[in-house]
Amino acid sequence: MGHFRLTPFIAVLESRCVNEVRDKDAIGEAVTDIYQTFVEDVIKKGYLSRKGYIFPTMKEYWFVLRPSELVYYKSRQEKEKSGSMNVEANSKVETKEGFKIILHTSERTFELGASNHMTRLQWMSALQLAIEYSGSGQSYQRIQACKRRSQRQGRLQEMLRAKAQLQMERNARLVAEDQAKELEAAVKEESKKLNELEQIREKLEVLLEEETQAKRDEEIVRGLQARILTEEWEKRAELERLQEEQKLLLEQEKRKRMEFEEQQKEKETQLRAAQLRLLQLEQERQLLDEKLKTAHNRIKLSENEKEVLEAQLIQVVPLRESSDRVRRAHSFVPSTKERPVILEIRSSTLKRPSKDGNC
Template sequence: MFSNSKRELKIKPVDPEVLTANIGTLLDLYGVEKGLDHYRSSQELTFDEFRYYLQHEVFSSLPKTLNLPVAREYEKKISEVCWFVCKKNLLTREKPIFSDDSVFKLFRIFCLLADLVQDADDSSHYIVVLQPSEAGIIAEQLVHCLGLRWDAADWEALGSSIGHFKWAAFLAVLEAKYCCDQQLHSEALLEAVAEIYDVFIEDIIKKGYLFKRGYLLPTMREYWCVLQPCALTYYKSSSQKEQCGRIAIDEYCSVEASVGDGKIQRFQLVTPERTFEFGTQDHKSRLQWLSALRQAAAVSGGADGYQRRARAGRRGAGARSEQEVREARARLQLEVRARLAAEAQAQELAELAQQDNKKLEELKNAQAELERLLQEETQAKRDEEIVRALQARVLAEEWERREELERLQEEQNKMLEEERLKRKQFEMLQAEKEAQYREAERRLKELEQEKQKLDAELKAAQNKISQTEHNAHALHVQLRDLNPVLRNGERARRAISFVPTTKSSSDTLIDLRALRH
């Protein structure tokens, strides 16, 4: 993927700056591609310089310690970025059979098992090659997933003739030799590639349906289970969209077979936290799951994935002599035969166990019937106790409500008495106010009468004054006519002009008499 060799891969080299920029964007690092110039020792950037820059400048931003799921997620994202940059060249072929997504998954498997070696012609260039034995493992898995027959001798002859497999040759062999059958449906190819992808990349040891006993409700429910070296994850269905739980698996876990009831073959997964009970529909599936769980517990340790460690183990095994390899293959064949014999014997034992289970089933049915009757009787007693407890509680609540009603009634009577007293006081106050109102009305009538009387007296006085003024004017005329007393009359007229009009008639007569004298 990082190679600069044009002759070996027969594709255009990937631009290091473009690839570095995309990886930096994935890690939230922007502008990291500008630092490549400082690591360039000549006009062209070598692969060693590019790899050193990625490890010490780009990937150094990641935490130093990553657990396996997080590291696997980072690896997946970086692989997707690299595939996005170079997929146009890697997908180029004459008669494609696999889909682009399947090619990407095969490419990830190829990169996992392949080796990075120097080019024999140019030591500054590197090529990615896959050993024939590793390529044979992938091809064998694919053939088995497609339901075909694997020919090991044919593959050994093909591997010896080709030698190291490059990516283009590896993909061409898979498509032209094992997937060119027109009877193979495209869905079958997708499922086969996805299955070997799960085995090599996701480290999935086994997956399938299992019965699991609930923690609160002791019933066996069926889940889709996926077993990895570090965990057993179970989902609602095989689509793996709704995860129901995850059980961590380590070297301290163990599995034990338990007695089944004839329909479900049970076994237990013992972890440091608790014990989980599972079941399968047949004895063979239980043996397979027991073997897979023991294998997962055995290989659960380590920071690298199971397939990486298996690949390292195969590399170490490849360093042995050819004789040791033959002996190992012979032992493997013997183990396979022994396993087949053991499975046949286990099948026979399973048939015998089924016959015994039928007899046990009748006894268990009778026992279950007795237990059911006992449970019904126990439940009836519990229901009776519950009813009595409910009746006692209802009576207690009824007494409390009655006391509450009595208390409320007393408070209501008290409030009514207070309201009655307040009403009586209000009526007395109202009567007093009415008496005061009647007294004020009587007094107002008296005042009105007095006012009318005074008005009449005032009117009479005003009439008297008018009469007096008229008489005074007539007298003045008479006095002015008297000659002897002209001066005195003149003096009297002046005096009269200064007399106030408000004087009574009697006072006016007295003044006139005084003037005459």
């Protein structure tokens, strides 16, 4: 705005925009930011950590970046300047782990630290801009203002060209609409003729489709009939084969049944014979048990008689003879079958009279 000078511009701002703002510090900070941006050519401001010369510790400062230098202060008020770094065209910027930035200058290498990844990216892009515009004669903000002015002029020219082109397109559209109306009438007539022809063609296609469908149906029916006949013949042959197999199975079943009945009869006869034999053996066993009992009873009686006779023999016969006989009797132990004979011999000896006439 070439016709609008600075003094009336500030008066307008104060009368319309600053009346509602009563914080003098905020107004002063805003004016300072505008002044630094457009007069002092400040690209970016903010807090960063810087590694010291002597002690390798990171200390936080307030940094102000311009195209020629990077100045850092102790506080945000920018009253106590702590130092500066020359930013030249041959300077380089690198990243390091831990959100750190390495600035290589002709003097030395500086190590700076950001609070997070986004802040580091912003400072990296701002440092690259400062390095690019450090050797130019004009300030960075003026170059950006010129670019914006040229962009606005370019957009204005584009708008004028677009308006002219739009007007031409409107005129061409009106002419085209008139031609389109004429063509539309001709097209309507042609479309009517085409619709009639299309209807005739559709009818012919329907008739042709019906005829072809009838032929297909007839062929399908013939094929189905032939297939049904073949299936019936196959089923009939399969049924006859199954009947023959069933007859053979019935005959085999009858033969197996007769053989099974014969085997069952034989087993029944064998079972009866075995039962009779078992009864006979049971009877024989009972007879043998009775004989064994009688034999045991006889043995017991003979042993009792033996003891009685020995007692009598000891009382009657002299001691010497009795001892000899007892020794002989003990030396010769007869079997159960020989015991009755021995008892008879002993009884005969006992009946023999002694010298005194006693038995």
